[in-house]
Amino acid sequence: MSRIAVVLFNLGGPDRPQSVRPFLFNLFNDRAIIALPQPFRWLLARLISGRRAATARAIYDQMGGGSPLLANTEAQARALEAALGPGHRCFVAMRYWHPLSEAASRDVAAWNPDRVVLLPLYPQYSTTTTASSLTAWHAAARRTGLRAPAAAICCYPRAPGLIAAMEALIRETLAQLPAGTPYRMLFSAHGLPKKIVRSGDPYQCQIEATVGALRAALDLPELDSVICYQSRVGPLEWIGPATDAEIARAGTAGLAVIVVPIAFVSEHSETLVELGIEYRHLAERSGAPAYHVVPTAGVHAAFIAGLADLVRNASGSGLRCGEGTRFCPDGLLRCPLATATQAA
Numbered sequence: 001m002s003r004i005a006v007v008l009f010n011l012g013g014p015d016r017p018q019s020v021r022p023f024l025f026n027l028f029n030d031r032a033i034i035a036l037p038q039p040f041r042w043l044l045a046r047l048i049s050g051r052r053a054a055t056a057r058a059i060y061d062q063m064g065g066g067s068p069l070l071a072n073t074e075a076q077a078r079a080l081e082a083a084l085g086p087g088h089r090c091f092v093a094m095r096y097w098h099p100l101s102e103a104a105s106r107d108v109a110a111w112n113p114d115r116v117v118l119l120p121l122y123p124q125y126s127t128t129t130t131a132s133s134l135t136a137w138h139a140a141a142r143r144t145g146l147r148a149p150a151a152a153i154c155c156y157p158r159a160p161g162l163i164a165a166m167e168a169l170i171r172e173t174l175a176q177l178p179a180g181t182p183y184r185m186l187f188s189a190h191g192l193p194k195k196i197v198r199s200g201d202p203y204q205c206q207i208e209a210t211v212g213a214l215r216a217a218l219d220l221p222e223l224d225s226v227i228c229y230q231s232r233v234g235p236l237e238w239i240g241p242a243t244d245a246e247i248a249r250a251g252t253a254g255l256a257v258i259v260v261p262i263a264f265v266s267e268h269s270e271t272l273v274e275l276g277i278e279y280r281h282l283a284e285r286s287g288a289p290a291y292h293v294v295p296t297a298g299v300h301a302a303f304i305a306g307l308a309d310l311v312r313n314a315s316g317s318g319l320r321c322g323e324g325t326r327f328c329p330d331g332l333l334r335c336p337l338a339t340a341t342q343a344a
Contacts, residue, residue: 001087005113005148006311007104008077009120009133012094013060013067013268019097020057024049026096032132052233059273069268070094072298073121076266076307079299083308089113093140095133101140109146117314118152119307121265123162124206125155127334128192149317153310154336156322157206158213161306162265165297167217170260173294181290183256184224187211188243189263190270191229193236200333204239209327210262227262230279231270247279251286258292265297 014023028034028045036044060066070092077090084090089111093104108116118137122129134152141150156162170185177183189207197204211227214220230243243259250257259279261271275293283291297303310322319336321327328335 002114003112004084004088004311005108005111005116006077006080006084006088006090007108007116007118007137008073008080008090008092009118009122009130009137010069010073010092010094010266011129011268012097012100013069014056014097015066015070017057017060017065019066020060021049021053023097024052024056030096030132032128032135059269062273062277063269067097067268068272069266070097070099072266072268075299076121076304079304080307080311083304084311088311093133093137095129095136101133101136102143105137105140105144105146108148109144113148115317116146116148116150117311118150119311119314120153120155122263123155123159123265124157124189124203124210124263125328125336126192126196126203127201128196128203130154131336151314151317152319153314153322154319155202155206155327156306156310157210157327159306159310159322161302161304161309162210162297163213163217164306165300165303166214166260166262166294168302169294169297169300170214170218170258173258173292176292177256177258177290181256182254183258183290184226184246184250184253185220185258185260186243186246186250187214187225187227187260187262188230188275189227189261190231191238191240191242193234193238195236197239200331200335200338202328202332202335205328205332207262214260214262230274243275244279244282247283247288247291248286251283251288254287254289256290256292257283257288258294260294261296265303267296267298271296 014020025045028048081090091104093101120130228241228243228246232238326337
């Protein structure tokens, strides 16, 4: 029986208060986040992480002092391992906090697999998430001598398992509203600076594709829902509209608010604190009669089954789209398959 290692990519999060500043430094020292040459990026990352550490620690204090992301990702890894069956083992590689790619690649090498499948827990591709994780992984694998052929899945914004899980979770949340309650559904994703999207990053296009698939599954008129973006930091102009502005707009109109975390598949600070606590207060102040945040896909059976299908279909090596063929329009030149397409 062949041995297949599945590596789940996620961003990571600090595990205790003392980890917050080094976690932030790792984040802002990533060239995919701040595109400055060294040593300027190092200096800026040191400055930003120092200034933001106290605010970030206050956020993690509301979750017991650290992020639950690793525990949640480990739970997904074990569920996926069970779904895939014998011959598969799942590993976790975080981008900005432990276990980092270096440690994960050593663990994979020690297991001595015949093949590796790299599976980002970012359904929508971005140069700031999936591409950054892949770059870190390949560098670490070279250093640790991991030579097994690796297939990487770049994105799966409309994967049937993802859409089925999210549809079920949305319907469960809607059932909590009293019959006849007028509401607005906000599909909220982590934002990006406009300059990154304008450079050809496919993230926004893929967010819209996920929402389109969900609207079709739910038979939801566009007038009853809005795509919006959260977690803006820094002075750059970001894609919008902003989630907080849309919550206030819905509340002022007397509508209940249903927030769907559209780009997150694991609970962490942006779902539990930003959406679950901070924006709940905003909704209440704005007059919304009810406010609900739909849970992330987590270990929902349909989502895990969908991930297992992606792994089974990722034969051979190299980069492949979870949609089956290249999904992004030709104009999105930072799609990782665009270069290959143009070179052919």
